Amino acid sequence: xxxxxxxxxxxxxxxxxxxxxxxxxxxxxxxxxxxxxxxxxxxxxxxxxxxxxxxxxxxxxxxxxxxxxxxxxxxxxxxxxxxxxxxxxxxxxxxxxxxxxxxxxxxxxxxxxxxxxxxxxxxxxxxxxxxxxxxxxxxxxxxxxxxxxxxxxxxxxxxxxxxxxxxxxxxxxxxxxxxxxxxxxxxxxxxxxxxxxxxxxxxxxxxxxxxxxxxxxxxxxxxxxxxxxxxxxxxxxxxxxxxxxxxxxxxxxxxxxxxxxxxxxxxxxxxxxxxxxxxxxxxxxxxxxxxxxxxxxxxxxxxxxxxxxxxxxxxxxxxxxxxxxxxxxxxxxxxxxxxxxxxxxxxxxxxxxxxxxxxxxxxxxxxxxxxxxxxxxxxxxxxxx
Amino acid sequence: xxxxxxxxxxxxxxxxxxxxxxxxxxxxxxxxxxxxxxxxxxxxxxxxxxxxxxxxxxxxxxxxxxxxxxxxxxxxxxxxxxxxxxxxxxxxxxxxxxxxxxxxxxxxxxxxxxxxxxxxxxxxx
Amino acid sequence: xxxxxxxxxxxxxxxxxxxxxxxxxxxxxxxxxxxxxxxxxxxxxxxxxxxxxxxxxxxxxxxxxxxxxxxxxxxxxxxxxxxxxxxxxxxxxxxxxxxxxxxxxxxxxxxxxxxxxxxxxxxxxxxxxxxxxxxxxxxxxxxxxxxxxxxxxxxxxxxxxxxxxxxxxxxxxxxxxxxxxxxxxxxxxxxxxxxxxxxxxxxxxxxxxxxxxxxxxxxxxxxxxxxxxxxxxxxxxxxxxxxxxxxxxxxxxxxxxxxxxxxxxxxxxxxxxxxxxxxxxxxxxxxxxxxxxxxxxxxxxxxxxxxxxxxxxxxxxxxxxxxxxxxxxxxxxxxxxxxxxxxxxxxx
Numbered sequence: 122x123x124x125x126x127x128x129x130x131x132x133x134x135x136x137x138x139x140x141x142x143x144x145x146x147x148x149x150x151x152x153x154x155x156x157x158x159x160x161x162x163x164x165x166x167x168x169x170x171x172x173x174x175x176x177x178x179x180x181x182x183x184x185x186x187x188x189x190x191x192x193x194x195x196x197x198x199x200x201x202x203x204x205x206x207x208x209x210x211x212x213x214x215x216x217x218x219x220x221x222x223x224x225x226x227x228x229x230x231x232x233x234x235x236x237x238x239x240x241x242x243x244x245x246x247x248x249x250x251x252x253x254x255x256x257x258x259x260x261x262x263x264x265x266x267x268x269x270x271x272x273x274x275x276x277x278x279x280x281x282x283x284x285x286x287x288x289x290x291x292x293x294x295x296x297x298x299x300x301x302x303x304x305x306x307x308x309x310x311x312x313x314x315x316x317x318x319x320x321x322x323x324x325x326x327x328x329x330x331x332x333x334x335x336x337x338x339x340x341x342x343x344x345x346x347x348x349x350x351x352x353x354x355x356x357x358x359x360x361x362x363x364x365x366x367x368x369x370x371x372x373x374x375x376x377x378x379x380x381x382x383x384x385x386x387x388x389x390x391x392x393x394x395x396x397x398x399x400x401x402x403x404x405x406x407x408x409x410x411x412x413x414x415x416x417x418x419x420x421x422x423x424x425x426x427x428x429x430x431x432x433x434x435x436x437x438x439x440x441x442x443x444x445x446x447x448x449x450x451x452x453x454x455x456x457x458x459x460x461x462x463x464x465x466x467x468x469x470x471x472x473x474x475x476x477x478x479x480x481x482x483x484x485x486x487x488x489x490x491x492x493x494x495x496x497x498x499x500x501x502x503x504x505x506x
Numbered sequence: 507x508x509x510x511x512x513x514x515x516x517x518x519x520x521x522x523x524x525x526x527x528x529x530x531x532x533x534x535x536x537x538x539x540x541x542x543x544x545x546x547x548x549x550x551x552x553x554x555x556x557x558x559x560x561x562x563x564x565x566x567x568x569x570x571x572x573x574x575x576x577x578x579x580x581x582x583x584x585x586x587x588x589x590x591x592x593x594x595x596x597x598x599x600x601x602x603x604x605x606x607x608x609x610x611x612x613x614x615x616x617x618x619x620x621x622x623x624x625x626x627x628x629x630x631x
Numbered sequence: 632x633x634x635x636x637x638x639x640x641x642x643x644x645x646x647x648x649x650x651x652x653x654x655x656x657x658x659x660x661x662x663x664x665x666x667x668x669x670x671x672x673x674x675x676x677x678x679x680x681x682x683x684x685x686x687x688x689x690x691x692x693x694x695x696x697x698x699x700x701x702x703x704x705x706x707x708x709x710x711x712x713x714x715x716x717x718x719x720x721x722x723x724x725x726x727x728x729x730x731x732x733x734x735x736x737x738x739x740x741x742x743x744x745x746x747x748x749x750x751x752x753x754x755x756x757x758x759x760x761x762x763x764x765x766x767x768x769x770x771x772x773x774x775x776x777x778x779x780x781x782x783x784x785x786x787x788x789x790x791x792x793x794x795x796x797x798x799x800x801x802x803x804x805x806x807x808x809x810x811x812x813x814x815x816x817x818x819x820x821x822x823x824x825x826x827x828x829x830x831x832x833x834x835x836x837x838x839x840x841x842x843x844x845x846x847x848x849x850x851x852x853x854x855x856x857x858x859x860x861x862x863x864x865x866x867x868x869x870x871x872x873x874x875x876x877x878x879x880x881x882x883x884x885x886x887x888x889x890x891x892x893x894x895x896x897x898x899x900x901x902x903x904x905x906x907x908x909x910x911x912x913x914x915x916x917x918x919x920x921x922x923x924x925x926x927x928x929x930x931x932x933x934x935x936x937x938x939x940x941x942x943x944x945x946x947x948x949x950x951x952x953x954x955x956x957x958x959x960x961x962x963x964x965x966x967x968x969x970x971x972x973x974x975x976x977x978x979x
Binding site: 608610 | 650677678679680681683684687688715716724727728729730952956960962
Binding site: 269 | 536557563575585
């Protein structure tokens with residue numbers, strides 16, 4: 122196993138890209154990442170995409186994007202793990218480079234959701250659930266998290282407004298992110314007053330799924346020869362874990378065990394403790410997702426995440442800065458591309474290139490994305506060398 | 507239209523057929539995709555209580571309008587995702603005793619199959 | 632044809648009434664600018680309910696009272712004029728839900744509102760001949776009424792299930808039965824049409840009253856009994872008035888009819904109507920008391936039965952929810968909600 126480095130990153134804004142196709146979005150993000158890295162030759166393309174087969178009626182995205190993006194005779198792979206597709210694809214790239222098979226590869230996460238109407242999109246998102254045990258019963262992704270929030274609030278004595286700090290922080294952080302879907306502030310009162318999506322989760326504690334692509338260049342050397350202007354970022358830990366898709370099949374549904382195992386493994390690989398992490402990007406489509414992830418990751422004791430959030434622990438300047446570019450709620454949720462957006466944003470923090478989003482003194486960053494209701498969890502630890 | 511799929515699932519959907527491991531006495535529902543050497547078929551009682559629930563306001567068109575989903579803890583142990591029926595949201599609470607009823611789960615359209623299966627409602631008496 | 636020597640009886644019975652109700656005054660508000668209708672209100676099936684789901688619950692209740700397992704049933708026969716499929720039996724699905732063996736006889740019956748009792752009589756034959764030990768006969772309907780039509784005020788939803796077995800195990804023995812049919816076009820629905828057509832006053836004297844009275848009179852004559860020999864009378868009940876008038880004409884008193892008269896509260900549950908009345912009556916009948924049951928189906932015909940409660944009835948009735956439990960769980964809906972629930976909006 123040899124060290125693996127992130128040498129380039131690029132993204133498109135998260136938006137309703139009516140005028141751009143899946144291919145065009147992926148191409149723009151990849152070009153930006155290649156430019157950022159100094160145009161190194163790449164040997165393979167890992168495509169993270171969750172819904173292309175359902176929404177764009179296009180499978181084989183590996184081969185398809187290698188050709189569409191004119192990448193020549195390189196290998197192309199399509200990795201799907203619902204909302205964890207990005208982290209899963211990066212994990213594949215990490216292993217390929219770490220093992221010595223490849224010197225330099227690209228990972229592109231892309232999701233193009235606005236070519237279909239909302240009902241088709243929601244049905245596609247529900248495929249991240251257990252099809253027969255859950256989706257056939259009428260469960261949706263948001264309803265699944267709502268079941269967990271309802272129970273969690275019952276056990277730990279919270280209300281729906283206890284989860285407002287996450288969307289409020291996300292929107293505050295996204296104000297100056299030009300790539301964010303939403304750049305307006307939220308206050309707790311607004312969040313509480315929003316109509317319900319699936320009780321107790323309201324509309325303003327629910328992220329919006331939108332179009333976008335983000336790309337990374339992963340290499341065995343810290344930079345391309347001749348380019349030596351930036352601090353190296355090492356992918357110090359990379360891990361993926363899974364549990365049964367159906368909530369009912371888990372012994373303790375409020376404990377996201379895939380999150381716990383992938384975080385422990387990624388931090389162990391990086392030889393770091395949880396408290397070494399300065400900034401983190403989590404799956405935070407709803408406050409409850411972030412709360413359960415923080416607890417399973419070891420950043421908060423069980424039942425305590427909303428109390429810590431209320432005290433500002435996860436806002437900029439808190440003990441762990443979350444969603445520095447807006448998270449799923451304000452940057453927007455790009456599903457299969459989410460895990461790659463997270464790395465692009467954290468890389469900017471580590472390189473010190475985050476501009477007005479910059480958190481001072483960032484050395485260790487953690488990215489974590491979930492598939493379905495946390496059935497897949499992919500966790501990456503990035504370290505500034 | 508997934509005719510064969512719905513047909514394969516009828517044992518669990520119509521009469522709560524689950525699996526019991528004879529060694530550990532653990533009951534699994536819905537039944538596992540692969541049964542172990544010690545698994546035997548067991549029909550569950552359909553009695554349980556609400557472990558958690560949600561009123562889904564943005565459900566898929568296929569279900570039409572608002573509906574309630576729940577995780578129901580069956581008396582035999584399994585935690586089951588299912589809709590609640592014959593009850594309004596303001597009358598639902600965690601810990602509420604419920605019983606299984608067989609209802610229409612989905613109507614796959616004028617020329618489509620009617621899919622039937624389990625839902626739960628507050629205990630009648 | 633009269634059958635006066637029966638060695639069969641009801642070994643289990645079960646009712647089902649959906650929880651939704653619409654008041655006749657609400658229907659009248661929409662279509663007549665106010666007023667009332669022939670009943671107070673009617674039971675309405677929820678969006679996830681139909682003849683199959685209601686038959687399953689009634690069937691489960693009957694199995695509980697009979698202390699039987701579905702695997703012991705020899706027939707699952709569903710009488711209805713609102714089977715969810717035109718082609719594909721309701722009976723097979725109900726049989727699977729009740730846990731029957733695949734070797735069970737399953738089929739659907741249609742005879743307007745008396746499809747359920749037609750299955751009941753056939754079940755008596757199967758049991759009496761020894762072909763099966765237990766026969767399940769269900770009457771269930773989510774009745775159709777054209778919006779604004781007189782039928783809409785009464786066309787209701789419900790189900791009742793009867794398990795026929797040997798008289799030795801019966802909760803109530805079936806002592807005799809008479810069938811009386813003629814070709815009388817008082818009410819019908821052509822294939823592929825959504826709503827039935829009815830003959831207004833023609834549905835009364837030559838149809839409902841003639842057939843009910845002929846079957847009942849024939850039964851009384853065959854067994855040498857008089858109205859006073861029966862503790863209770865249960866009639867098909869298309870509205871509140873018809874069964875009360877028919878009972879009076881036959882010489883029965885109002886208190887004999889009252890326990891089984893559900894139509895004023897839940898409307899006309901079609902194939903379930905007479906059998907649901909029988910369920911409510913069995914819920915209170917004491918050992919040795921006799922019940923006369925007369926169903927009616929348009930087209931037309933009536934089945935009359937004489938039953939006698941046995942010593943087993945008392946302990947069986949609380950093994951499943953009584954009919955009064957279903958009657959009590961009333962959730963009122965307005966016309967708009969009812970129209971949505973019953974699929975009466977044309978969504979294009």
